[in-house]
Amino acid sequence: MTASRILVVDDEADIRELLQEILTEEGYEVDVASNAAEARAARIGRVHDLVLLDIWMPDTDGITLLREWSETRGYDCPVVMMSGHGTVETAVEATRLGAFDFVEKPLSLTKLLRTVERALDAGRRKRMATRAQPGALAVPIGKGRVTQLLREQVQQVAPSNSSVLLVGESGSGREAYARYLHGLSARASRPFTVVVAASLAADPAVALFGAERDGRIEAGALERAAGGTLYLNGLEDLNAHAQRLLIGVIEQRSYSRIGGTESLALDVRWVSGVLDGFDQRGGPEPLRRDLLAHLGVITLRVPPLRDYAEDVPDLLRYYVDRLVDDQHLPLRRFSVAAQNRLRNYPWPGNVNELKNLVQRVLILGSGEEIGLEEAERELAEKRTADEPLVKQDLLALPLREAREQFERAYLQQQLLLCNGKVGQLAKRVGMERTHLYRKLRALGVDFRQLGED
DSSP: OOOOOEEEESSHHHHHHHHHHHHHHHHHHEEESSSHHHHHHHHHOOSSEEEEESSOOEEEEEEHHHHHTTTTTTOOOOEEEESSOOOOHHHHHHHTTTTOOEESSOOOOOHHHHHHHHHHHHHHHHHHHTTSSSTTOOOOOOOSSHHHHHHHHHHTTTTSSEEEEEETTTTSHHHHHHHHHHSSSTTTSSEEEEGGGGSSSOOOHHHHHHHEEEEEEEOHHHHHTTEEEEEOOGGGGGHHHHHHHHHHHHHSEEOOTTTTTOOOOOOEEEEEEETTTGGGGOSSSSOHHHHHHHSSSSEEEOGGGGGGGGGHHHHHHHHHHHHHHOOOOOOOEOHHHHHHHHTTTTTTTTTHHHHHHHHHHHHHHOOEOHHHHHHHHHHHHHHOOSOOGGGGGGGSSSHHHHHHHHHHHHHHHHHHHHHOHHHHHHHHHOOOOHHHHHHHHHHOHHHHHHHHH
C-alpha cells in the first residue's frame, strides 16, 4: 500500500532517531525536524499525513507552533502532541487547537503506534470529506524552489482584485493555481466559474451575458461568477467576436442579458490561462493588445513539470492517495527505482500526463509495488519523436539513437537561427562544411526546405 508520510518534531536527537527508525520499519515515510523552524521548512510544499509534535522545545514551543498551523489555511493533517511533563491545561489547549491526541514520554511504542494508526485513519476520512466540499482550498504540491516561489507569488497577488494571466504549457496546472489564488482571496466564499475560451466560438454573447427567453432567465458566465472569480481557460482560442465582447464589458463594467433590458453590474475577478508562446502564434485572430492589458495586469508563469522534477515523487504519491480516495482504486506504491526513472522523464504533457499515468497503473497493474519495468512500459507507449528535444525521453533510447535524436534536433534549431544557410551553420557549430553536409543528409535534415521556410 502507499506509505503514509509522518513528520517528527522533537529537539531531542535520540527520540527523533528512535521514532524515525521504528516508523520507517513499520513502512511509513518519515521526515524529522529538531525545532519549529525546521518543521515549518519541512511542511512547505510537502504533504504530510501526520505530525508528531513535541511540546517543549527551545525556540518555539509545540503549542505555539500548533496554534500557528491551526490559523493557516491548507495545513489540516492530524497532529499528535508529545510531552514528558505535560499538564491538564496544556492538554486542553492542545485539544482546543485541533490536536488529535496527546502521548506522554517516556513513549510506550505500542501505544504510540496504535495512536499513529488511529490518527492516520482519521486524517484519511477528513481528507475525503474535505474533497467533497465545494471551495476547499487545495495547495499546489511541490517543495522545490520553483513551485515554492510560484506559491509565494500567488499568495502575494491573491488579496488584490487585479486581473491575473497564468502562462504555461498545456497540462501544467494553470487551473490549479487559479483555484489556489481564488481560495486565498477575499472572494473565496463566492463562485469559481470556469469558461473554456473555445466554447465561446458559437454564441459568445449568450454564453457570457446570458439570455431572457419566453419569460425565463438563462444566466451567463458573468452572472454565475458574480462576486467571485471567472477563470477564462485557453485564452489563445478566443475568436475576434468574443474578444470584442469582452473588451466592451470590461470597459463598461456592466452588461445586459440578451433579450433583456436590465443592466447588471460586472463584479468578477478575471483570471485567465494561456499557452506559452501565445504572443508569437500566427493565425487570423491574434489576441488583442488592449484585451491582454485588461486581463493581464499581473502575469505569472506556471512552469512545466520538467523544471521541478524533484517534486515528481510527491506528486506521484499525492495522485495515488487522491485516486484511491476518490475512485476507490487499489492502493499501490511506486518503488524508489520507478520514482527515480519518472523524475528523469521530461513529461511533455506535464502534470496531466503524470496523473493519467498514475491512474493507468492503479487500474491496469497488479501487486502492491509499481516497479521500474512497469514504469518503463508506460513511458514506452507515450514515446514520440515529434516533440521538441527538451520534451523527448532520451533515457528510453539506446545511446546511438539518443545521440542521433539530439544531433538532429540541435542542427535543425541551429539551421533555423542561420536562416537555412549551411555555410553560416558550419561556422556556428564548428564543423567543416563537407562533413556537415554528410551529417545533415545522414540525419535526414532537409536543409533546403528549412532555408525556404
